[in-house]
Amino acid sequence: MDHKRRSGLMQQFIFVGPTSLFFFVIVLIPFFLGLYYSFTSWNGISRHVEWTGLRNYLHIFTKDPSFLHSFWFTAKFTLFGLVLTNLLGFALAYVLTRRLFTRNVLRTVFFVPHVIGGLLLGFIWQFIFVRGFESIGQATGWSFFNLPWLGTGGTAFWAIVIVFVWQNAGYLMVIYISAINNVPQSLMEASRVDGAGRLQTLRHVTIPLVMPAVTVCLFLSIAWSFKLFDLNLSLTKGGPFKATESVALNIYNEAYTISRFGMGSAKAMIFFVVVAIISLLQVRATKKREVEL
Amino acid sequence: METAAKKFKAPLLLAELLMILLGLIFLVPFYFLLANSVKSYSEILSDSAALPSMLQWSNYAEAWKATDFPHAFLNSFIVTVISNVLLAFLCSMCAYKMVRNNSLYNRMLYIALVAAMVIPFQAIMIPLVKVVSGLGVMDSTVGLILAYLGFGAPMTVFLFHGFVKSVPVDIEEASRVDGSSPYGTFFRIVLPLMQPIIVTVIILNTLWIWNDYLMPSLILQDPQHRTIPIATYAFFGQYTKQWDLALPGLVLGITPVVIFFLLMQKYIIEGIAQGSVKG
8 A cells, every 4th residue: 555655656756747847936936926026126137026016007107108108008909819810710711611713822832931930921021011112102003002101100000010910810710621521511501401691691500610719719819819929029119108018028028128127027916917817708799509419 | 615614603713802902912921021121211202112223232231240140040940949849848847737637736736827828928927027037047048948948838738638638548558458558658659649639839938939029028038048039120210211221121020930930831720720629
C-alpha cells in the first residue's frame, strides 16, 4: 500500500509537475505580482516600491482621458471587427461549401493572410495605404482611395478594421466551413422537401445548427480585437495623436515609454477584469442559443 | 460538355465568378508587396501599381544583409520548434493525468488554467520581465522558451484535456493487465491515440509563437538573439519609408511561414476546425 501511494505521488509529480511549475512561474506569480504593483508607484527600476493604495485606479478613472479613450476606441473596434469578420467569414464559408470548381484554391487564398503575423501585416498595409492607395486613386479617380488613410483618426480607425477583417475572416471561414459540413444532409433535404427556400433553410436549419461555431468564432474575434496590439503598433503606432491607441498599446506605452510600471499594472488589471467579464457574458449568451442534435 | 454545363447552373457560376473576383481582391496586397519589392525607389514613388520595368534583385541582397536574415530565421526556428515540442509533450502528460486522477489539486489546477486563458498578456508582462530576469535567463533563448511554456500551457492543456476525456479507459486497463507500467501505458498506448489533437496543438502554437512580437521584444535585447518579428521591427525603424529596402525585408519575413502553410495546408485547416470544436 505504501509503495503504491509513493508510486502514485511520483506519477503525479512527473506528469503534472513540469506544467504546473511553468504555469506558476510564468503566469500565476506575475499575475499576482502585477496585482500588487498596481497599488504602488513602482517605476520599474528602483528597489524601493511605495504602496499607494487605490491612487492609481482613481487617477486612471478621473485624470487619464487617454486610457478611457483607448477603451472607447477598443470597444468600437471590437464591435466592427467582430461583426464584419464574422459576416464575411460566414458568407465565404456558406458559398465555399457549395460545388464550386475553385473552392479549394479560394479557401487557401482567403486563409493565407492569417498565417502572417500582425506586426508584418501592419507594415505591409502601411505601404499600401500610403503609396498603393494613392496609385489606385490616380488610376481610377475614385476618391475612396485618395483619402488620407493613416492621416486622420477616423480613416485610420477604418484602416485597422480593413486589415483586421482581411487578416481574420479566413480563419473564421475555416471554422464555419467545418460546422456547415457537419449539418446532416438529411435535414437540409427534409427542409427542401417541406418547401423551404434557400434563405429559409439557411435561417431555420443551417444557422441554428452551427451555433456552437458561432460561439467559438465570436469568442475568438472578441479576444483578437480586444487584445489588438501588433497590428496597431506597426500600422499606426496608435496615431495620429493617439486617436487609434488600443488598450493593449496604451498599457504598453504607460509601462515602457513613460516607465510608470505601477500605473501600467493598474491599467492591466482593469483590462483583465473587462476581458474576463466580456468573455464570460458572450459565451453564456451564445451557449443558450445552441441547439442539441 | 453539355451535361457538365447543365449540372453547374447559372447561380452557381455567378457565385463562382464573384468569389474569384473577391479572391483576387484578397491577393492585391501581395501584388503590391511583391511588385514593389523589386523596383527602384524612384519607380516605387512614381507609380506603385505598375509592374516593375526591370527586376532589381539587389534590393533583396541588401535587405538580406540588413536584417541578418539567416540569423533571425534560425532563432525563430529554434524557439518555435523547442517550445512546440516541450509544450505538446509536457501538456499532454499533464492533461492526461488531470483527467485520469481526479484529485483536489488536479481539479484546482484545471480551474486555474481555464481561468488563466482570459488573462491578456499585458496583465502579466510587467512582472514577467522581473521574474525572468530573477531566474537569470533574461536576454536568452532559454528565457523566451520558458515564457512560451508557461503562457502557452493553459490553452494547450485545455485542448488536450478535452481530447483525453473522449479516450476510453478500457485499452489502458488492458495494457496495465499485460504488465505495462503507467508510463509505458501513456507513451505506448495513449500518446499515439492523441495524434490528431497533437497536430492541432502544434499548428496553433506554431502560428502564435512564430508570429509573436511582444514577448520576445521584452525578453530579448541582444541583436544576436532576434527572432524574425523583432528583426523586422528594428529594421523598419531604421529604414522607415525606404521602401525599396523595407519591402524585400517584409517579403523575406513572410516567406517562411507562407511556405510552411502551403506545405501543411491540409493539416492546418483540419487542425483549426478540430481545435475550434474543443476550444
